[in-house]
Amino acid sequence: MHIRSFKLKLLFSFACVILVCFGLVSYFLYKNLEENTLKDIKTTLLNEVYLIESLLPRDIINNPAYLEDLVKDLSKKINSRITIIDKSGKVLADSEKDLKEIPQMENHASRPEVKAAISGQTGEAIRYSSTLKMDMLYIALPVKENESVKAVIRLALPLSGIKIVLGRIRKEILFSIFFVLGLAFVFISLLAEGISRPIKRIIYASRRFAEGDFRHKIYASSKDEIGQLTVILNKMASSIEEKISQIEIQNQQLKNIFQGMVEGIITVDKQGRIVSVNPAVEKIFNINSRDIEGRPLLEVIRNNELAEIVKQAMDKRGLISQELVLTWPAQKIFKINASALFEKEMVIGCLLVIHDISQIRQLENIRRDFVANVSHELKTPLTSIKGFVETLIEGAWDDKENARNFLLIIQDHVNRLDNLIRDLLSLSYLESKEVVLHKEKVVLKVMVDEILAGFKSQLKKKSVEAKNSINPDLSVMADRDKLEQVFTNLIDNAIKFNRENGAIKIYAQDADKDIKVTVEDSGIGIPAKDIPRIFERFYRVDKTRSREMGGTGLGLSIVKHIVELHGGSVGVESTEGLGSKFWFTLPK
16 A cells, blocks of 8 residues: 555554554463463462362272262362372263263373373373363372372363453453554644644745745744754755846846857757757848757758868867858858867767858958059059159250150149049048038038039030939938038049030939939940949949049049938949939938
8 A cells, every 4th residue: 555645654654553562562461361370270270189189088099989979079169170090091080970970981091181190290281172162271180109109180170261251351452452542543643743734834835946936935833853954945945046046147148148149159969950049140041040949050051061060079079160151141251160068078069159250351352452452543653753753854854845744744643643642531531430420401402503513614525414403492411511522423423434415414302211312424334243343442344444534433432431421322223335323312
């Protein structure tokens, strides 16, 4: 039987102990009582035998009638059966038999008690009497004369009376046992309840602790072991609550760091399945963490090199750092740092830190191209200036006509260098964080008319017609000087790269939040392959022609920076041979 209740176990245990103890005590008490009772009866019978022996005549063998009367008379007084037996085992008289029945009685020499008495000792025996159908106690005493056994006196007492008495005693003992057990059960129940009550409180509190409620306290009703356990559990709960609070704070901090990192973080298990990713990874690879967790890394990011980096990191149990070009979802360059994750010195996975260095590499390329372009742009005019100056020094100065031409060429190159340096300084200033926009209300049509007036001679020289179609009511809040620079650069390019008798059209559209201004020309247009790079520094579609026209290659880059400083954007639409549309937007 499986008992689940502690209280019932306690009751059952105490009941078993008491039952066993009382049972053993009662058993030994009963046995001792039985033995002492038999011993007392034997002693009484033995005394009676001695008394009868003293009353027997000396010539007992030759006086059977007297013996018969004597044994019957004494039997009634002592309530025992008396038998007189000679030394051969023949019955001489018996209190239960008449004289005429004596001869038919069997020889008693083989009876154990008689046999012992004939040998000169006091004999005793307990055996079942087939005649009386009950157990009998027999005591036999030798009757001696001159140290010689002449006869045997045997007393027989039925044990039925003793068994009845012992049965009553046994019932009283059993009743006492059950009575004591009943009382003990009551007291044990009270004791078990007193013991189990604080244990129930501990169990209830432990359930609360298991559910995360560590603020619950257990009332300590005593200072015994259970009371000490209660105090320890309360302290443990307080300690666990404090540590959980610290862990939650640390986890939140780590989560915030994990979520806020620009670098992509991927953790995979030993089988290469994704365990977790941070938002940066979702953004980089255009994926959703809920859709990819538990899936193989190679299935989510289809790149064998990345999977091989993870495998190497786990095999070498160290850090692997490598640059990797991924073409999906967009072609980008990444710096991959892979480190094995351990638990009890066993590799359980890998941590991937993904740095997107595409912009860094792009900036390095731009810087390299910028240095090369600046060097080239400076070297060309400086080489020409140096050549003409050396020619003048060597004697060409005396040739006034050629000397003047040389000086004019040198002046053109100096102007070109001056324009280049001014544009570089302007671009550098625009890219710095020191730019402060002085915004004011600017009427676009008025500004464009003023700028076109400044280009009047260039328009006339190239026979280009410029038309300002901007609505007179359109105005924006902008930095006037910088906005003039935008229009100047766009109109200047529209004139330079236009054809003879061409046209320029300037117009604006009023959108919901922005105003879109377009400068359209009928010039040579831009090849489709060059359009994505047209706003880069020093980028020229036709380098030779642009340089001959005095361009520095920085005008459109300056336009882009100024417009973006105002919160707008720039763009171009062009078809080679059919002209171009350069547009920019400005917030209202």
